[in-house]
Amino acid sequence: LDDLIAFRKALIHDLSVSPYDPSPLLDLSALDSKLGFTDTSAANGHRAKVLIEAALSVNTFLQFPTNLGVLVHDAIGKRLRSQSSSIIADEIGSLLLQTYQELVHGLLGCADFWDGLVQAKAGLKRFPRDPELLELQGNLKKAFLERHKGLKEVLENENDIVASSRTGKIYQKKYPWMAQNLYIRTPELLRQVNAGLAGPGTCQVEPIVFGPAPLGPKRPARENEDVGPFGLFAARDIVAEEKILVDHCVTGISDMSPKKGKHCEACHGALVFPYIRPSQVILPRCCKSAAFCSRACHDIAMAGYHKVTCKKSFDWLYETRGLVGKEGCGTRWRPILFLRVVAVVLADLRERAKKGEPAVHPLQHPLIARMAANYPPIDKIQPDVSHDWQYFENVVASTRILMQLGINVFTDSDWTPEVIQTIFWRIENNANMGKTTLTGSQVIMVNINPNYLFLNHSCEPNVSWHGAVPSGDVSIEWLKGMNGEILSPGCSAVWCTAARDIKKGEELKISYIGNPLGTAGDRE
Known part of the structure; x- marks a missing residue:
């Protein structure tokens, strides 16, 4: 070997x-x-x-x-x-x-x-x-x-x-020739994640140990060492029914192209009456392929991912639906979400380069590094479970996306096939799905919520949660944010609420089984 x-x-x-x-x-x-x-x-x-x-x-x-x-x-x-x-x-x-x-x-x-x-x-x-x-x-x-x-x-x-x-x-296997530091999550990443959670003050991310507890105290990881798997913990006592986290993101997509103007390109909120008046819809000056539910969403997009995707047509991703099932985008959600994740990363990396900051490998970017793949144990020679893989979704589409975004896949060593597939593994293991009919027809949504993904599974969860509003028949309570503000109906946020009283330091867990957005198995 x-x-x-x-x-x-x-x-x-x-x-x-x-x-x-x-x-x-x-x-x-x-x-x-x-x-x-x-x-x-x-x-x-x-x-x-x-x-x-x-x-x-x-x-x-x-x-x-x-x-x-x-x-x-x-x-x-x-x-x-x-x-x-x-x-x-x-x-x-x-x-x-x-x-x-x-x-x-x-x-x-x-x-x-x-x-x-x-x-x-x-x-x-x-x-x-x-x-x-x-x-x-x-x-x-x-x-x-x-x-x-x-x-x-x-x-x-x-x-x-x-x-x-x-x-x-x-x-799903690690590539033995790829630098091992591309697989790890560092203390610096942990600090960045917790800095983003400091506002609400209800929870924080900490390293965890799966399986039997170690015999002695674990040595804290040094800088650039692997911290290990993560979990989300209560930062203070939390009472039943209290909101713990409302996790916004711009990494939410659906099987409906943004060019149709029915959903906010940034948060995916519905852009149809009665959820928003036509005069309230924000249209960018740079192109006609996007619309936004608010000035805040517009500004976030213009400062980030939209700079990379503007005036580039990705209609071909929506022309035919994916293979799996009668409804929705099927497997096509993978390259569509890959496009959004890569656009977020590229916009940030290019901004860092303008400022003269050190280059960061895509797998070490905070958005991608926080996500864990689901590799088998190191002593497992033959994995128990195989995973879906398709030539178009995993190879053809990703290559074309990178080319359209201005990446030279033949000279840029940061975007090799093993890096691309590793990103797919992480996306698939951390994405959550939901359905909404707010715009008149059923829309399949797939999101990467950057903090929700740290919640691990339990058959006795202490956190309940929900994602996008499925229809206009639900209570307005579904849409309330951490400070009582009303979020855009159909947006890609995830709401997490205490299912019971929770003590400070207790790990927060949800059930992936039977939830509207969940997938079975521990993410970490």
Whole structure:
């Protein structure tokens, strides 16, 4: 393993020297398959495909930088020490075949049989006699039909069968070559989180220990060391029915595009009568693709994430619904929420750069670092549970999003496939969902609430909670903030209330099971 990781490091160096040559990306894709990380193998194969398509002037809407095709031709010519157009064209053809082979290998390893068949078909259209692609196509077809047959025996709904048969499965694992400090949460992060909670004064975040208590006192973590898992604790005595936390966020999305103007782009509050008068809706001067419920939401967006997304069209994320279920955005919520999270992070990182502050890796940004993935125990060789993975959501969409936001995925070492998938793991483990019908039709909401996510699960919870107002029939009490103010109906906040009297220092816990927004299992 150490030798393979060392070889991988050498390939990364080659990529840094010649980032627009597909050849080292394909070598990296093949190596990741050997290491058992077929998700990054497929992602690196896809990046090679983007480069080759740019060189062939195919799918030019994906190009960033805009002269990507020229850069690819130049990189290949430099490696071959030739500027002959015919020699470079032959090499591009050879690399395209290898790209299909590696990409299909990766998709097979991710159990994404449907997308593997789609890519194998595309490859065989160009290279109809390639024995490797023909063999892979046969293996994929056999595996897909076996899965489809098994699903028909347990599922009745045709949409569910289609969705499940077209979804891949991978294990949630740490990437052994990624810097370990990208996985940890530090004392500095803990201080930042608690500074944000200081206003209400009802709760604070503290490190916790799952399982048996340690025999001796735990040594406090030093700076830049891992603090460990977090929990939310009462900072003072709290009486039953008292509001503990109203957790606002701008990281809430839904299956309804902001361009429709029915929800506030920042907080997701409803922008329809009778919840707001048309004259109260705030429209920005910079573009026509957003609307806001208040001047405060407008100012927050303009100072942050909207600077990154303004005048960039992401309609393609909403054009077709995701695979899972009849209603809502299905799996598409993942890339839509990924877009918002990344926009928040990029806006902040660019502002830090303007001020001359030290650069921060995306995984160490407070918004992403506070979220924990759900990795198996370190002594668990084979994880018990596999997780949904899809080529479009996890690879194609994320690559296109980053390109549209001005990230050069071929030269920026902060946005590698393993970093992107780690962000997906954290988002999936910390997102909460809800439904609202305030705008006339059912809308599926998915949010990352930055403080609510620290609440761990208990079968005997001491905190009750709710999210977005499901309809206009509920009491106005649902919308009251910490100081009695009324929040915008349909907003992405989460309200947490004491279910009983709670003593200072007691951990605050909710039940993920049976709640309108919850998901089973401990987040941490």
